Amino acid sequence: MQSGKRQPEFRLTVFLIINAFEFYILTGLARNVKHNYYRMKIITYENIEEAAACLRNGGLVAFPTETVYGLGANALNPMAVARIFEAKKRPAFDPLIVHISDISQLKSLYAQPVDSLVYKLAERFMPGPLTIVHRKSDIVPGLVTSDMDTVAVRMPAHPLAQKLIALAGVPVAAPSANLFGQLSPTSHKHVAKQGMEIDYLLAGDDKENMVGIESTVVLVANGICTVLRPGVITATDIESAIPELKVEVAQHNTNLSSPGLLDSHYSPRKPLYFTENLNLGALPEGSGLILHEKNEQHTNAVSVVYTSENLNLLEVAAHLFESLHQMEDNEAVKQIFIAKVPENGVGLSVMDRLKKATYQYKK
Ligand code: TXA
């Protein structure tokens, strides 16, 4: 308990020093493990058992969820987890979410006693796009949690994700299936184009039930629920579902309780700017334009993509990464302009992703 009271920055530094050695040994070993698997074999539902066996045996499988594709490994096998960091080029200070297929798995991942609020949240929002961070049990390796004493757990609603995790018979650690800092993938094609060294890609695009942006991450501690990363389940949704729960929203960069929350993230490989105050008829040559409602204004953009026709924020979220991937893949587009959305409700989560995606191009 003592360590929980130390400054998160201090604990992270200690983690980085002590575990750097272990991490490099593990990733080195992981790189040399000879798998009998194909390099990114793309499969569908018919071959799901192959992919589940691969996960069980320490391999890497990218799989669809209702938010974004995940890059999964057996969460209880540190060597398999090390391969995720290796494949994504992800720094070790960024902890992973553990995915389950049944609420009964929560019990073994969280330390006892589990706060009853965790179960209330789980009953209401799982399966779905909510990740609950709570004190971890001893079975969760430090590599999964960046050596913090908490673990993030989520149960995806996508039937293929549930089936894969259930067949694997182990909890599955999975970040989004993209190279570190790049756009999150919402289709198997977005995963395939990253060219990561993974064993299987389970394809299962489900446009109809797509949430499109990463899960809401909440920390439950001392009877308080703190939103660490906004998503389509909003603080208001949680408060109205469980009125006795006090929900707070973590202030940006005031602490490192969710160290993966960097300023720059989710970026396309081309410059991305907001359209604010710009004349859409006089954009620089080779501009791609992403809008969230129909616009009759003249534009000289070489490509225009709409995430929604009427600023429906759930639609905007569902199509956000897809629209950015389209622009990234379009050779005629040299730079991308995207409109802002109002920062309320789901709009907060959309703007959270867009501020990070545009961060490195801010003047
Ligand atoms: O929708 C999603 O959450 C997707 C799909 C694949 O499930 N996953 C995802 O993973 O977005 P990733 O690795 O891109 O983001 C995980 C987030 C990071 O912001 C990380 O800092 C936070 O969860 N996180 C993980 N474990 C944590 C912990 N123990 N304490 C605080 N934050 C944690």
Ligand code: MG
């Ligand atoms: Mg990610």
